[in-house]
Amino acid sequence: EDQVTQSPEALRLQEGESSSLNCSYTVSGLRGLFWYRQDPGKGPEFLFTLYSAGEEKEKERLKATLTKKESFLHITAPKPEDSATYLCAVSPGGDSWGKLQFGAGTQVVVTP
Amino acid sequence: DAGVTQSPTHLIKTRGQQVTLRCSPKSGHDTVSWYQQALGQGPQFIFQYYEEEERQRGNFPDRFSGHQFPNYSSELNVNALLLGDSALYLCASSYGGAGDTQYFGPGTRLTVL
Numbered sequence: 001e002d003q004v005t006q007s008p009e010a011l012r013l014q015e016g017e018s019s020s021l022n023c024s025y026t027v028s029g030l031r032g033l034f035w036y037r038q039d040p041g042k043g044p045e046f047l048f049t050l051y052s053a054g055e056e057k058e059k060e061r062l063k064a065t066l067t068k069k070e071s072f073l074h075i076t077a078p079k080p081e082d083s084a085t086y087l088c089a090v091s092p093g094g095d096s097w098g099k100l101q102f103g104a105g106t107q108v109v110v111t112p
Numbered sequence: 113d114a115g116v117t118q119s120p121t122h123l124i125k126t127r128g129q130q131v132t133l134r135c136s137p138k139s140g141h142d143t144v145s146w147y148q149q150a151l152g153q154g155p156q157f158i159f160q161y162y163e164e165e166e167r168q169r170g171n172f173p174d175r176f177s178g179h180q181f182p183n184y185s186s187e188l189n190v191n192a193l194l195l196g197d198s199a200l201y202l203c204a205s206s207y208g209g210a211g212d213t214q215y216f217g218p219g220t221r222l223t224v225l
Contacts, residue, residue, distance in 0.1 A: 004154075031212070032212055032213070034213065034214075036216070041200070041219075041221070042218055042219065043116075043118075043202050043216035043217050043218045043219045044155070044202070044216045045216070046213060046214075046215055046216070049212065049213045087154055087155075089154070089155075091212065096168065098143070098145065098160050098167070098168055098206070098212075098214075099157050099160065099168045099170065100145070100147075100155070100157055100204075100214060101157070102154030102155050102156070103154050104152070104153055104154050105153075105154055
């Protein structure tokens, strides 16, 4: 059964204190791994799509990496506006593609 | 370029009632997926529509049904509402039926009393 586990559940950072979020997954034939950012009461905002092990993507203070079993979202020198819940999702291959399986998310709070 | 839009923003219903939620996909997208997100959890896949047909379905009962129109917009219908149906309902759109990168709307907050 496809499964996505995110850790830690919550993370409190000082402004400028870099850290990493983990997303470990088991899926039959990974088609893609996705990172989203979600603010309270709003829809997830797309950040990155990763397709194969070794791939890396960057956007401002965020960098996402992918291995065969997990993905990391690195936050470099975070600012208070980076406070949000970060969601990881996988799209299986085969007949289940498009059926995103999400983790529970990591809630990040960045204090000034 | 308009993103994914959903209506209504909030909805309050009582147990046993029926509800219809609406979604318009991002311009150029033809595939719509629906998700249910309970408080403190990740979104759970309900179903996906492509070419006006249900292409994929998650583990939700038949009380949850949907429709896609020729202009690619979509509706989610829930019958015989239960208290446990209270959640944020999210619509996501993508292109080409491949369902790769999905872009989400702001969601509809449904409260069942």
